[in-house]
Amino acid sequence: MGYRVVNAEEKAEAIRLVVEMNYSIPKACEAIGVGPTALRRWVLCWRREHAGMLQPTRPQDQALIESLQAKLALLEAENQVLKKQLPSHLKVLFGRTK
Known part of the structure; x- marks a missing residue:
């Protein structure tokens, strides 16, 4: 038995x-007429490519993300201020000579 070329559609x-209709692999294979190994491989690749896209962010998670981003921005700003206030003898150690 030869190989069948399956188009993208x-x-x-x-x-x-x-993925969407929740068919089992064997039932989908019967419906489309492809082998189960190929279909498992296609579905696995599709799931890897779309891993983060399937579950939308919940509102409480989005609020947490935004608060953490604000804290991160504040800490980065404080870090920049502290870097500018480094004593001159430490600036030499960190390669910050003028």
Whole structure:
């Protein structure tokens, strides 16, 4: 038995059946007419590519992210101020000579 060339549309449809329509791999293989190993590989690759895109951020998580970003910005600003106030003998050690 030879190999069957599957075009991108058929591949996308097979992945959609498994990912969005919750078909099992064997049922999707029957519907599309491809082998289970190939379909498992396609779905695995698709899931790796779309890993972070499937779950939207919850509002409470988004609020936490924003507060942490604000704290980070404040700490970075404080760090810059402290770097400017370094004593001259430490500036030499850190390569900050003028």
